Amino acid sequence: MQSSSTLFPVALLSAERRGDLSEDVYRIKAGLGPDPSVELAVTRLGLADQSSAQGIPVILLHGSFSNRRFWYSPKGGGLGAYLARAGFDVWIPEMRGHGLSPRNRDWAQNTVAAYARDDVPAIGAFVHEKAGRAPLWIGHSLGGTTLAVALGSGALAAQHVAGVALFGSQVSRSYWPLKVPPVVWGLRWLLRRWGHLPGARFGRGPEDEPVGLAFEHMRWHGLFGRFGDKQGDWWAGLAQVDVPTLAVAAAADPQSPPWACRMLFEQFGGARKQFLCLGPAAGFDAFGHADMLASQAAHVQVWPLVERWLREPGLPVHASIEALALVPAV
Numbered sequence: 229m230q231s232s233s234t235l236f237p238v239a240l241l242s243a244e245r246r247g248d249l250s251e252d253v254y255r256i257k258a259g260l261g262p263d264p265s266v267e268l269a270v271t272r273l274g275l276a277d278q279s280s281a282q283g284i285p286v287i288l289l290h291g292s293f294s295n296r297r298f299w300y301s302p303k304g305g306g307l308g309a310y311l312a313r314a315g316f317d318v319w320i321p322e323m324r325g326h327g328l329s330p331r332n333r334d335w336a337q338n339t340v341a342a343y344a345r346d347d348v349p350a351i352g353a354f355v356h357e358k359a360g361r362a363p364l365w366i367g368h369s370l371g372g373t374t375l376a377v378a379l380g381s382g383a384l385a386a387q388h389v390a391g392v393a394l395f396g397s398q399v400s401r402s403y404w405p406l407k408v409p410p411v412v413w414g415l416r417w418l419l420r421r422w423g424h425l426p427g428a429r430f431g432r433g434p435e436d437e438p439v440g441l442a443f444e445h446m447r448w449h450g451l452f453g454r455f456g457d458k459q460g461d462w463w464a465g466l467a468q469v470d471v472p473t474l475a476v477a478a479a480a481d482p483q484s485p486p487w488a489c490r491m492l493f494e495q496f497g498g499a500r501k502q503f504l505c506l507g508p509a510a511g512f513d514a515f516g517h518a519d520m521l522a523s524q525a526a527h528v529q530v531w532p533l534v535e536r537w538l539r540e541p542g543l544p545v546h547a548s549i550e551a552l553a554l555v556p557a558v
Contacts, residue, residue: 235353236260241269241328247304249312250276253328256354261346268347269328270354271296271320273312283315285359286538287351291369291396292441293425293433295327296320298368298522307521310531316538317359321351323374326435336423337440340370341457344377344384352388362390364538368521369484370441372397376492379469380455380462391472391541393534396481396517398488399463402449412450419443463495470498472541476530478515479507500542502549506530510548 232238236258244251252272259266274283288299288308299308299320312318324338324347325331332338355363367375372394378384379392405411419425425437447453455463475493477486486505493503506512506520506529513525520526533545 233354233357235357236350238354245276248276249304249309250274250278254354255328256350258346258350258354260350261342263332263334263342265333266324266346267330267332268324268351269296269322270351271300271322271328272358273300273308273318273320275312275315283317284538285317285319285355285361285363286311287319287321287355287363287365289321289348289365289367289371289374290323290326291367291371292437293427293430293435294368295322295435297327297434298518307526307531307534310527311535311538314535316535319351319355319363321347323347325438336438338438339440339444340374340377341381341444342440343374344381348374348378349383349385349388352384356388362388364391364393364541365389366393366395366534367397368395369397369517373399376466377462379471380465381460382465386471389471391474391537393474393476393537394489394492395476395521396478396484396489397475398477398484398492399448399455400488400491401485406446406449406453407451409451412446415446416443466492466495467497469496471500473498473501474537474541474545475501475503476520477503477505478517478520479505479509479512480514481517481520483517502544504533504546504549510546 232240232254239255241253241255254270256268256270290298300306308318308320322329323343325335352363365375375392419439419442424439425442427433427435448455454461473496475489477489479486490503506515508514512529520530537545
């Protein structure tokens, strides 16, 4: 079968019409990392009656315990479908072992660092190749954290990112038990026995997560931990990142509290950035971690702001944004 890309093997798995939308599902086998079994499914949404995609390319990265259905429901709802109907060229990757992406050989050892180093660059390059221009990225929760790692480590090339929006993403909220070695040893023993984190059992979502992610978070927040790895300090690297950036927090989100989301936002370099806290103080509902993007209230109050930012990343998305924090994008 002929590849759908000149960069690396890409197969078109399906091309379907879903009501007024077109849905193309690709499988990427980039082989950029040490595990050759990694394959990623990427769904492209567009208007069914449009012969070819012409809008601004947007990549949506889901969070932990999730998959493409966070952005695009079987009935054609969700932010991804909304943006496709608004004329955007929408791309929805699913991370290793989530949704249509199979589990790789070393699935249990997967980490955010591996996603950011090997998968995000491949996705960005493929979308850029197909769309003909640099995409804008939107990440929710762990999806946003993965983007921060890819940018802070320099893994995501500048020509493959036109801007980033982070929703409910942070790396600063810590737990004091993770700084107590005997507690960490016990947690490691327990996690190794489990082998994975069951999303349905914990009431977190439809997908499971590998224990490698948990071990990685324990390293970040443990005694003498940092947001980085042996190859570099991602936190320091973020200060060198200068792309249009939107960070959004929810006032009623205990998982990613606004103060922690703001800390990540402020670490980004450059001036083309803005921070928005969704809550009654700014005229919004009391949104939480997931419903800030996946709810009927978000459809009315948040999705139009997302669309506004995607069209003009250099302009404030809401009246509560401090205009002095922004300069026009070039």
